[in-house]
Amino acid sequence: KAGVTQTPRYLIKTRGQQVTLSCSPISGHRSVSWYQQTPGQGLQFLFEYFSETQRNKGNFPGRFSGRQFSNSRSEMNVSTLELGDSALYLCASSSDRNNEQFFGPGTRLTVL
């Protein structure tokens, strides 16, 4: 079974721009969660989507948003980029049967 895929793998943007990241979950997984990983803050939860609905949200500003499509693929968007948004953005999917989350390879975002 193919794993979680994320595109693009690397992005370089400048302050004030916006960015959209994409995630395709493992086949059959309906839950997709997004995380931000930085050296200073570690892994932090952004939000979770299930059946096209945001089910949970972390403590991030409204510049961070997401959505999920009917095929469970998910996108996250960051508007008005700040230098502090430079991070590894990770997507994880899980099945309905258990709470195990499997991560994709991540998108490395650099904001200049």
Next chain:
Amino acid sequence: QKEVEQNSGPLSVPEGAIASLNCTYSDRVSQSFFWYRQYSGKSPELIMSIYSNGDKEDGRFTAQLNKASQYVSLLIRDSQPSDSATYLCAVRDYKLSFGAGTTVTVRA
């Protein structure tokens, strides 16, 4: 107090030894506990999940959970150089909360 705390590293062990990693959590209602391994420059990889008190063994890995003490640990037996990585403890209620990670180096 952080939600999930791991013993500070880095941890250096000789090849063939046991590496012991510890984690405490603050939320008593948490029911699902996980250990992830993350190699430098890579994403976290799930290596163990544990849901009930006691031990769970998978190959060279043993996870131990004590909900009364709000404590979960991971033992790596017969440590190999390929085990050198950062190990992340994660606790789930509605989201995964991660510890800061413990970096393990296995000396050949």
